[in-house]
Amino acid sequence: MSKESVFTQIIKDNEGVIFKITTVYTDNREDQKDLYQEIVYQLWKAFDRFRGDSKISTWMYRVALNTAITRLKKEKRKGNQVGIDKVIMKQTEYYDTEFEEKLKILYSHIQGLNELEKGLMLLLLEGKKYEEIASITGLSASNVGTKISRIKSKLKSQIVKN
Amino acid sequence: MELEEMQAVWADLSSQLEKQKKLTDKMIIMMTQEKYKKKWNRIAYPEILGTIICYGVAILILINIGKLDNWYTLLSGLISVVVLLILPVLSLRSIFRMRKLNIAENDYKDTLMQYAKGKKRFQSSMKLGYYLGFILMFAIMPVTTKLLNNKDLFTETTKIWPFLISIPLAVVFMIFFSKWVYKSYNRNIIEAENLIKDLEE
Known part of the structure; x- marks a missing residue:
């Protein structure tokens, strides 16, 4: 199996995790997409140096959270952000309104x-x-x-x- | 909402996301390509543009420094040049520091620590930049009057009333604005300090 295919499989297996991290650390859809791409890019960059000393999920969370934090630093330079509501409303296709409401409350607590x-x-x-x-x-x-x-x-x- | 309920909602979300996987191999490889650099440049370009403008004006003043033929316009010119050279450095330094961060090797605590320190440093440099901008606003007035109109602002001004109105207005505006900026920067610096304390506990 090539390096690319191992990597793409890891990302596919964990795409939900990356999505959740991006939702916690951004407050509008465009930033969320950017952060998602950035996390995947940083994981790819770091993938060569992953020696298997820790679990793949530990390594992934570490890189993803670090990327989110450094991204936050960049975002502080911008301002004028859109509220978290706009992200949650569109995040998956199968939500019922009750679940969506609960999720909104959950995110507001995290924020x-x-x-x-x-x-x-x-x-x-x-x-x-x-x-x-x-x-x-x-x-x-x-x-x-x-x-x-x-x-x-x-x-x-x-x-x-x- | 209690923590247990939050965990249940989170678990629901996780299983929903598991069901609707969207990424393809091609998309993942695309994300790792040059696109990222373009995104980073989107942040850096305005800063670089600002730097070019500042340095351009500074060079223009330096080329024409001979035209500033009395000590006060010369002093204003030199102050303007110094401020124009320092301002972009303050901003660009924080971007380059950010680029140096080792996301793959650091743990979350280290990154947060660097984030908080960087945030504090950035806010302080922005505050300094703001005050320098204030100085520049006044220092550059006699220089531009001299270089663009060949007039000495202090001795050859015939109508004083425009200055009597505009200067106090500008000062009042800057005082209120600086208070607001100071407050918001201070709040951010305090937040960053608290985070550092929290991590050092």
Whole structure:
């Protein structure tokens, strides 16, 4: 199997994950598309150096989250962003309105978190264990635990406010 | 919405996305091609254009420096040149720093740390750029009057009233604008500092 075909298969297997990361870190459709392309490009660039020391998913999350963060930095230079509503409404073809509404609430909660918390929350929602979150983020597992419980209380207070 | 419910919604979303895979091999390979560089250039081009304009004006002043025949227009000319040379450097530096980031090797914490530091640095340099722009606005007035109309703004101006109106207006505008800029930049710097503290804990 050629390098290209291995890579394209990895991307195809994980396209949903990349999509979710781009939704959390952008607030309009065009930026989301750009970030998606950028993540795939960065994964391709990094693919040669992937030695299999970590799980492919760990490596992928790390590169994708790092790309999203560096992208954020570029975006801060622009301004005039469109609200998250516009992204969610169009994201998949099969949504029912109730699900869409729930998703909107979920994203609004995530948007209320800071950059670090957004990444942690995303990994938590992806069902990652603290150890894996730690190896993706570079934080210690205990630190991940502390920060996640802080996120939980932050979310609770957001819910109370609403 | 409780965390458990959020996880359930997320799982639903994941399975929906799993069902509707859209990417083809060709699309993936396309994404890895030169397109990315074009996108990056979209951000860099306006900055480079701004740099060309600033440096162009600076060169124009330097070529005609001999025409600035008294100490105050000469001083204004030199201040303008210095500001015009510094302004683009402030902005371009942050873009090139960003390019140096090693996305593949760094972990999320390192990238976030660099992001927060970069954000803080960028906001500070933008603030500095803003104040330099303020200085440039006044410094370049006697220079352009001299170079374009061959007139000394301070001694050969016959009508003072346009200046009496426009200068205070410009100053008032700049004061209010600077306060607003300062506030928003400060908020961003504080956010970046908090993120750094959070990561260093």
